[in-house]
Amino acid sequence: MNNKISYQELIETISQNCDISKKVCESFFKDFFAIIEENLTAGKSVKIKRLGTFKVTTSEPRKIIEVNSGQEMEIPAQNKVSFIPDKEIADAVNIAFAGFETVTLDDCNDDIIIQLNNSECIDKEDNTNSILPPPIPTTNNETNINNTETAENDNVDIAEDTQPEILDSIPQEEGTETLNNQEELNNQEADMIENEDEQLNNDDKKGNNKFAKGFFWGFISATCSLSILLIIVSQFIGLPMIINNYSSDIKTDTIAEAKITNAQATKIQAEADSFAILSKAKELKVKVKLDTIGKNRFLTTMARENYGDYNFWVYIYEENKDILKNPNKIKPGTVVIIPDANKYNIDKNNPESLIEAKQKAYLIFKKFE
Amino acid sequence: MDSKQFAKKLSEKTGKTNQEIDLMIDGLVTVIKDKCAKMDSIAIPSFGTFEPKKRLERINTHPSSGKKILIPPKISLSFKASSVLKNKLRPDK
Numbered sequence: 001m002n003n004k005i006s007y008q009e010l011i012e013t014i015s016q017n018c019d020i021s022k023k024v025c026e027s028f029f030k031d032f033f034a035i036i037e038e039n040l041t042a043g044k045s046v047k048i049k050r051l052g053t054f055k056v057t058t059s060e061p062r063k064i065i066e067v068n069s070g071q072e073m074e075i076p077a078q079n080k081v082s083f084i085p086d087k088e089i090a091d092a093v094n095i096a097f098a099g100f101e102t103v104t105l106d107d108c109n110d111d112i113i114i115q116l117n118n119s120e121c122i123d124k125e126d127n128t129n130s131i132l133p134p135p136i137p138t139t140n141n142e143t144n145i146n147n148t149e150t151a152e153n154d155n156v157d158i159a160e161d162t163q164p165e166i167l168d169s170i171p172q173e174e175g176t177e178t179l180n181n182q183e184e185l186n187n188q189e190a191d192m193i194e195n196e197d198e199q200l201n202n203d204d205k206k207g208n209n210k211f212a213k214g215f216f217w218g219f220i221s222a223t224c225s226l227s228i229l230l231i232i233v234s235q236f237i238g239l240p241m242i243i244n245n246y247s248s249d250i251k252t253d254t255i256a257e258a259k260i261t262n263a264q265a266t267k268i269q270a271e272a273d274s275f276a277i278l279s280k281a282k283e284l285k286v287k288v289k290l291d292t293i294g295k296n297r298f299l300t301t302m303a304r305e306n307y308g309d310y311n312f313w314v315y316i317y318e319e320n321k322d323i324l325k326n327p328n329k330i331k332p333g334t335v336v337i338i339p340d341a342n343k344y345n346i347d348k349n350n351p352e353s354l355i356e357a358k359q360k361a362y363l364i365f366k367k368f369e
Numbered sequence: 370m371d372s373k374q375f376a377k378k379l380s381e382k383t384g385k386t387n388q389e390i391d392l393m394i395d396g397l398v399t400v401i402k403d404k405c406a407k408m409d410s411i412a413i414p415s416f417g418t419f420e421p422k423k424r425l426e427r428i429n430t431h432p433s434s435g436k437k438i439l440i441p442p443k444i445s446l447s448f449k450a451s452s453v454l455k456n457k458l459r460p461d462k
Contacts, residue, residue, distance in 0.1 A: 003409040004418075010411055014396040028393055031382050033416045039370050041457050049372040050398050054448070056458060079458040081417065083448030092402035093421050093446045100441030104431070362442070 040081060052085040096358040224268055231272035289338040293330050306338055308348035314360040315344040326368045405446050415453040422447050 015025040036054055039046045045055040061077045091098065291302050299313035307315075317327055319339040324330055347353045376390050383390075401419055404411055410420035426442040450458075 001408050005404055005409055005411045007412065007414050010397075010400060010413070013400050014393070017399060018392050018396040020393070020396075025393070028383055028385070029397070029413075032379060032393075032397075033413060035375065035378055035382065037416065037454060037457065039375075040454070044370050046375060047371045048375055048394065050394060051401075052446075058460070077460050079455075079460055081448065081450040081454065081458065083419075083446075085446040089398055089402055090446055093405045094444045095406050096444060097442050100426075102441060103439040104434075105428070105437045105439055 050086050050088060052083055052089065055082045055084070056080070057082050095355065096362065099352075099355045099359055227268055228272060231269065289340075290335055291338055293332055293334045293336060295332050299327065299330070299336070302336075302338060307341055307346045309354065309357075311354055311357045311361065312344075312346050312348070314357050314364060315339055315346060317364060318344070318360070327364060328368070401446070406444075408444070413451075415451055417448055417450040417454055419446060419448055421445070 011022055011026050011029065014020075014029075015022045018025070036046050036048075040054060040056050043056055045053060047053045057080050059078045059080060061074060063072055063074050065071070066073055085093070289306075291297075293299070299316050300310040302316055303313040304310045306312075313327075316336055316338055317324055320336045323334065323336065341347075345353055346357075376387055379385070379390055380387060385393075401411060405419065405421040408421055408423075410418050412418045421444045424443045424445060427440050429438055429440055430436065431438050
């Protein structure tokens, strides 16, 4: 990008490509450009096949008024060299925008036209945003219930983050997760009400049977929901030990309710098993490839490894649109999903798909200009 | 001066066959294609620079129909003559 290639480099690459010694090449191109120069100074135009046409154009002398001093000056007649590239070479240079065509617009204001230009990218963004559910709200609510529990939950959450299979950006899994989360939220709301009841009980010290029963069932439902959550999470991580310890803790805490909780626990475990099977089936269905961006590992390197051409980085970007913002300013350590090549019709041997990728890259960069 | 005349003159000066000249020009053209598509410019001393220029998309009126048209962005190859060549071309010289 924006490098200046010196004459030496040019000669080197040509001699390598054509299998001709550097010396011969250098003297040849010296003569080559000398002849063009000769003809141009003689006022002739030079047409070279596959390269283009060099022409000399004369500009008339003109008068200008200098802005600073206000004096009139005359710019003398000048000869200028104009170069018209051959169609083949012009098309090759313009390959990045080769797919664009001139569009005729009817009865449109300029503002609307400009909006139309940008609308394509904005629409896509909106769609993706609406599809994805909002980020997990549960962790904050859970903190309200119990401090000891949150400590464990936090640990689990962190482990979840590090586990790449349970990335939140996987849409299908996220759907089920949010459903679970919603269920838990409902349970927790009920718990809160029950807890209030408990406080009322303590304050009044009436010991009504109804209140006691309410508290009893509330506590059971709370333990059930929490153990479901923990079992699900632990199934993902593969650490069932934590729950066993945790459930035994609960048992010791509530000796009176031990029998009932045992009965419930078997039910819950059966449920949790079915959940785990479901989630495993989903994992098998959605085989997601992940990669981490490093200091020397960019989207382009990943694209070259996975699809064979660096230009296809745009599709990795598209897949991770909600995480990534400016493609030139991605923090090292960001984990990205690498989509399947068939999802975006990526084919390195197809020039059309290459052109499409380049156009997408242009649109993406334009957003961050 | 067209391409044939140019090739003839070049072969006289360098003593190369037309095929060799074709091969060399092909080499130059492929290098310009490759490098300029990547927005690199190629400088040739005492002659000039081949550089790609990016032109943004713009809205224009069609000269014959008078309708508004959207012209897409484009990278065009341009040539900038060096000051040495410019001096040689000065009419008063």
